Amino acid sequence: KIAVIAVIAVALIIVLFNCFSIVNEGFIGVKYTFGKITQDNLAPGLNFCIPFIEEIRQVDTREQIYSVTDDAYTSDTQTVQSLQLKLNYRYDSAKLSDIIRNDNVESKLLVQNVAKISKNEIGKVKAEELVQSRADVQQTIQQELTNTLAPSGIIVVSFAIENLAFDEAF
Numbered sequence: 001k002i003a004v005i006a007v008i009a010v011a012l013i014i015v016l017f018n019c020f021s022i023v024n025e026g027f028i029g030v031k032y033t034f035g036k037i038t039q040d041n042l043a044p045g046l047n048f049c050i051p052f053i054e055e056i057r058q059v060d061t062r063e064q065i066y067s068v069t070d071d072a073y074t075s076d077t078q079t080v081q082s083l084q085l086k087l088n089y090r091y092d093s094a095k096l097s098d099i100i101r102n103d104n105v106e107s108k109l110l111v112q113n114v115a116k117i118s119k120n121e122i123g124k125v126k127a128e129e130l131v132q133s134r135a136d137v138q139q140t141i142q143q144e145l146t147n148t149l150a151p152s153g154i155i156v157v158s159f160a161i162e163n164l165a166f167d168e169a170f
Helices: 002-017 093-102 105-122 127-132 134-152
Strands: 020-023 027-033 036-042 045-048 054-060 064-073 079-091 154-166
Touching: 020 027, 020 054, 027 093, 036 093, 054 093, 064 105, 079 093, 079 105, 093 105, 093 134, 105 134, 105 154, 127 134, 127 154, 134 154
Parallel strands: none
Antiparallel strands: 020 045, 027 036, 027 054, 064 079, 079 154
């Protein structure tokens, strides 16, 4: 009898501890019931879930950084080598379910759009203008990225062109 009571007590303790999940600060909890998202706005702290049926996963909602180094061409066909771009972004918590369903945000949204928009905007200006009005080009790229990524649930915080290098002949 003692062994049976001990086994039941241990099982109850395990079930009791599995009823709660902690969501850390800077994250939002997403509750899954049998693999389907049922709630995507769990606040940081202690959250209840039904053991073995529901699972709570954490999604980082803090500001994140995407950096890339690429080449581009200006309107006067000067090559911009080692163009270093940096995008600071965060997820829109209102569209978190869609972001999670799309999975790998970086490869599906950021890689394509940052390169495409940056090259398009840099291609509209001459090399000298790019150096002289770098802040204006950055602002234009940031605005285009904001317009493109906002419907997908990505909030652009800032964008920077960190390095420009031209051909030695230029």
